[in-house]
Amino acid sequence: xxxKRAFYTRDVLIVANELLGKVLVKKDGRKLFSGRxxxxxxxxxxxxxxxxxYIGKTKRNEIMFNEGGYLYVYLSYGVHYCCxxxxxxxxxxxxxxxxxxxxxxxxxxxxxxxFDKNKLVGKELKQLTNGPGKVCKSFGxxxxxxxxxxxxxxxxxxxxxxxxxEEIGVSKRIGITKSVHLPWRFFIKNxxxxxxx
DNA sequence: CCACGGATTGGCT
DNA sequence: GCCAATCCGTGGA
Numbered sequence: 001x002x003x004k005r006a007f008y009t010r011d012v013l014i015v016a017n018e019l020l021g022k023v024l025v026k027k028d029g030r031k032l033f034s035g036r037x038x039x040x041x042x043x044x045x046x047x048x049x050x051x052x053x054y055i056g057k058t059k060r061n062e063i064m065f066n067e068g069g070y071l072y073v074y075l076s077y078g079v080h081y082c083c084x085x086x087x088x089x090x091x092x093x094x095x096x097x098x099x100x101x102x103x104x105x106x107x108x109x110x111x112x113x114x115f116d117k118n119k120l121v122g123k124e125l126k127q128l129t130n131g132p133g134k135v136c137k138s139f140g141x142x143x144x145x146x147x148x149x150x151x152x153x154x155x156x157x158x159x160x161x162x163x164x165x166e167e168i169g170v171s172k173r174i175g176i177t178k179s180v181h182l183p184w185r186f187f188i189k190n191x192x193x194x195x196x197x
Numbered sequence: 198c199c200a201c202g203g204a205t206t207g208g209c210t
Numbered sequence: 211g212c213c214a215a216t217c218c219g220t221g222g223a
Contacts, residue, residue: 041204050204052219060219078217080205097204133205176204 003157008068008150012087012094015068016042016186019085019096020168023104023158026139031109033139035101035129036160039187039194041173043084045093049178053093063147065093071155073136073146080133081142085150085157099174099185101129102193103138110138131195162188 003022008015019037026033045053045064052061052074063072064086072084072095084095103110103125110128111120114137120128129135136142141155148155162168169189172180174197187194 043204052204055220058219074204075217077203077205077215079215082204084204099204131205173204177202 001159005069005151012042012044015087016040016096021160021162023160026155033106034104038102038191039100041097042184043095050176064095069150071148081136082132083141099132100195101135113140114138130193
């Protein structure tokens with residue numbers, strides 16, 4: 001079952017925790033991609049200097065000020081796209097970065113999108129979606145998907161539960177230079193598809 | 198107008 | 211482990 005608006009309009013830290021185990025789905029005509037969320041980070045423009053919304057509303061970050069349940073996509077280092085789930089109520093400026101997935105459906109198309117070839121060698125399956133840029137590249141998510149409504153059919157999340165033996169881990173966020181101390185990275189402990197940290 | 202740097206990745210030393 | 215790639219938002223002159 002697809003997650004509804006009310007799931008997303010809550011506090012960013014609650015949504016970040018509950019996104020673990022949920023399934024990201026992208027339907028692109030006949031192509032279907034899906035993967036289980038195993039690693040996320042919360043960003044809160046009200047208090048968090050690392051958030052794109054900390055400086056207030058601009059053209060770049062305006063999607064992040066929507067009410068919860070929209071996709072915010074940005075270009076990182078001029079090279080990689082990263083996607084976020086907008087959370088909270090309208091005008092707040094909070095979102096959850098999807099950092100890693102466990103691939104489920106559409107793996108062959110993910111391989112083509114990401115490595116430009118048809119077969120994996122060695123440990124490449126675990127490197128398919130174990131980072132925020134890799135997730136977007138595999139799924140074919142780009143700037144044109146920024147602002148997509150996650151309660152519609154193009155990109156959405158399916159409800160799912162963590163498995164019995166799975167526990168949530170917490171740490172500082174990766175790769176930022178401001179507000180580095182905030183423990184706002186959440187992940188499924190021991191999952192093989194976590195980003196390389 | 199120009200300079201700077203960043204929520205990353207992968208290739209090379 | 212180090213660092214280039216490569217774009218563009220942002221802020222100061």
